[in-house]
Amino acid sequence: MSDPTGTTGLTAPRPAAVPAPDFSGWTCPAPLRDQPCVVLGHGGGGAMSAELVEHVFAPAFGGPALAGLGDSATVTLGGARLAFSTDSFVVRPLFFPGGSIGDLAVNGTVNDLAMSGARPAYLSCGFILEEGVEMPVVARVAEAMGRAARAAGVEIATGDTKVVEAGHGDGIYVNTAGIGVVPDGVDIRPQRAVPGDVVIVSGPIGLHGTAVLSVREGLEFGVEVESDCAALGGLVETMLDVTPDLHVLRDPTRGGLAAALNEIAAAASVGVAVQERAVPVPAAVAGACAMLGLDPLYVANEGKLVAFVPREHADAVLAAMRAHPLGAEAVIIGDCVAEHPGMVVARTGLGGTRVVDLPMGEQLPRIC
Amino acid sequence: MSDPTGTTGLTAPRPAAVPAPDFSGWTCPAPLRDQPCVVLGHGGGGAMSAELVEHVFAPAFGGPALAGLGDSATVTLGGARLAFSTDSFVVRPLFFPGGSIGDLAVNGTVNDLAMSGARPAYLSCGFILEEGVEMPVVARVAEAMGRAARAAGVEIATGDTKVVEAGHGDGIYVNTAGIGVVPDGVDIRPQRAVPGDVVIVSGPIGLHGTAVLSVREGLEFGVEVESDCAALGGLVETMLDVTPDLHVLRDPTRGGLAAALNEIAAAASVGVAVQERAVPVPAAVAGACAMLGLDPLYVANEGKLVAFVPREHADAVLAAMRAHPLGAEAVIIGDCVAEHPGMVVARTGLGGTRVVDLPMGEQLPRIC
Structure with a gap:
């Protein structure tokens, strides 16, 4: 089912309520107009990812978001200077030498926070599970997340689980978001x-x-x-x-x-x-x-x-x-x-x- | 490819590095041992979801997380009392009368924060896009998120995008996490x-x-x-x-x-x-x-x-x-x-x- 060239469209039929593509209402200028479909490169963290943020997400979300997207943001809330970051994890396979998607999900967001000088404190955790994934595999991923969180000194404070039909996921996708306090006098960016x-x-x-x-x-x-x-x-x-x-x-x-x-x-x-x-x-x-x-x-x-x-x-x-x-x-x-x-x-x-x-x-x- | 009965396993071959299911190392007691696979009901927000949290996630993540999972958590950070919440959105179809996955992704997390009495302030946004989804559809979802955020008085402060191969997603999945300040004297739970x-x-x-x-x-x-x-x-x-x-x-x-x-x-x-x-x-x-x-x-x-x-x-x-x-x-x-x-x-x-x-x-x- 993989299509590394990215030239074909979705293999699943389009749901009735999704409108036909209509570029007339789309604020994005070239060059993304010439890339009418998402391809794997848009998730690669390189120039195509940056283009997607610059031409699609930043204009839609509004001004101040621009600087922070794709990285951790520093915000002031209730008198505290906080770092706030998110990452989704779709690594394949789920387990690999030296770690798993669970380790990545904790350490990835902890590190995004730390890169602003913040002391990581709390994580959220959102699972998108594919129907049919073995429960012990879910448990092993969760256990890896718990171990990684304890090692990093953070607490997984809130979570959510969604399940999609077999064939609409790939076992386990995990999103984590994190918050931490940026110490006074630290301005790393x-x-x-x-x-x-x-x-x-x-x-x-x-x-x-x-x-x-x-x-x-x-x-x-x-x-x-x-x-x-x-x-x-x-x-x-x-x-x-x-x-x-x-x-x-x-x-x-x-x-x-x-x-x-x-x-x-x-x-x-x-x-x-x-x-x-x-x-x-x-x-x-x-x-x-x-x-x-x-x-x-x-x-x-x-x-x-x-x-x-x-x-x-x-x-x-x-x-x-x-x-x-x-x-x-x-x-x-x-x-x-x-x-x-x-x-x-x-x-x-x-x-x-x-x-x-x-x-x-x-x-x-x-x-x- | 859908398997609503949940009786078969994943349709995709298991990657080489995923170990065979091994219940011996699994801390979860019955009754989840009798449900060796994830089924749609585990994402339904009912008794099966609660069982997944109670028997798999909470023991893995550790004590204090238990109360907060599946809901917003109230944490103290940098002297501020904050609500912190996350939700992933997998609604099908992406657009429906009165809204879209983008509206849901903003309002769902804003509402989770508000239900603790917090004033919602900042959201994170994590996309999992399926290769082949039309770029104007992504743009329409992002525009809906921007409009909903402005209407709710929150700022989308940080984000992340991953892309998975066609057949491993369903167009667009969105995770949002959010933070807001809980006013003094408010204790809603x-x-x-x-x-x-x-x-x-x-x-x-x-x-x-x-x-x-x-x-x-x-x-x-x-x-x-x-x-x-x-x-x-x-x-x-x-x-x-x-x-x-x-x-x-x-x-x-x-x-x-x-x-x-x-x-x-x-x-x-x-x-x-x-x-x-x-x-x-x-x-x-x-x-x-x-x-x-x-x-x-x-x-x-x-x-x-x-x-x-x-x-x-x-x-x-x-x-x-x-x-x-x-x-x-x-x-x-x-x-x-x-x-x-x-x-x-x-x-x-x-x-x-x-x-x-x-x-x-x-x-x-x-x-x-």
Whole structure:
């Protein structure tokens, strides 16, 4: 039933009450008019996802939402400064080396909150279950969520379950939303990157994407890799203890390090210069990527962060990260520069440079 | 591909990494062990949904979550007392008389917050799109969400989009989560119902369920009914202006008024006595229900609330409700009583009584 080319429409008959497509009432300008259907790339976290937000969701939802969509928002409510974030999880398969959709659902939203410097506190949980999924599988996912929540120090406070007919889901989809308090004096967001900032990554990249690929049907390639799925709230607290003046934090999930760095470069109108040799790529990830024609910079991570840190604090922040179990292999991978604003450039091992583009669509569908 | 009996398993092959069902590691006791697969009823908001929460989710997630699951939770964060709630929306078809999945997604979560007395403030929005859904349909849903949010006075602050392959979704699923501030002195929850409380419903029941059914494929029955889908935050504020001492508010969605009253009766260990003739059932709803063999008490509403109000405030609260457009047809339908704790009893027009049970599973699948 899968249609990776995205050229056919829905296979199910359209319900009677859904009107025929009518572009006349649609405010979205080109280029989405030329893409009349949703394709997998719109969920890939790259340029197509950004286009969907910019041309469809942001105009519909109104002004202030624009900045926050696709990321965590910082809002003030009842006198408290809160981070608020959501993610849906559709990873396939549900269980993979090093984790499950349940671990992802907790850690993904916890990390989105932590990337604004917030201390994650409460999660909501919405299940969309497919009729026929085995109850013990649901229980195992729920148990993984409970364990992950306790490990991250958050509470699952509210929830909802919907069931759809067999053939209209894929076992289990999970949405989580989360809230946490942003400490006073902390203002961490992509727009704060400035030339001179040092770019640090908290450890080896590409493990989550490679782990999921290694167990995909038809893609087994004999690599022993575990997902890096983990909650980063504690690591961020360690970094904030050094200085509250961290400029940017980002967890490079869908679209990998390349997408994260491109989004930051675009948001702050700065350039990012990466020393390609400095980026830690495990041998197993490199091997799998070579076999499949992938670039490790674009492969998803679920327990790593990239930080833009003022140069004067960089050594101390790096030392603090290395003293934390989830940052033991943290390294400096490059700098924020004034040249080529909006662009990420990698200096290759051979002394040349290459542009690291924002990925267009979906390199690895349904990775989270 | 639909399998309404729920007796077969998933139609798709199980991914290699999903382990075979293994009840030995499963903490859930009977009776769910005898229901090895998820069926539509588990998403119906009735007894089967409650069993799933009680036996699977609550033990996995841990203690404090139990009370909040399936409803809004009240949490204290950064010194603020907040309501936090989530719902996923899988209604079929996406558009129906009086609304769409977009209106439901905003109003459903706004109403969950309002039922704790909170002033709804911010929503998150997570889309799970099926590859192939027409982009103008996505845009129309987003526009409906934007309009509904502005009407309800809330801001969609953060979002996420995932895309699944054709045949693994049903056009558009939407999750929303929401946060709002609970005013000082307000403590509205099902446990606070006490004998002597007056039970008020804000208007005619059954309109949403009937409207959706009227356009379901194969179920057109020529009834002109519009969904009552609406945001109830303003009506609740009007009621709180009379007295902050409202005991219980509930929006009778899935499972209808019967499920809402049963949940309250069970939570507070009180009885509920309803005068059946006092319950406002529009003629079109009564006619559709008679034709389909449904009971209007079990049909979903999306813009109504039921309130348990101390007797001394009941007249003033009722008058305030009737002065609000969304409460113009509010009426007293019964009382909270000390007899038959945990049970809802209706006094019928003929002078008899009947027990109004908690629905078991799903009377009308995918109604919201």
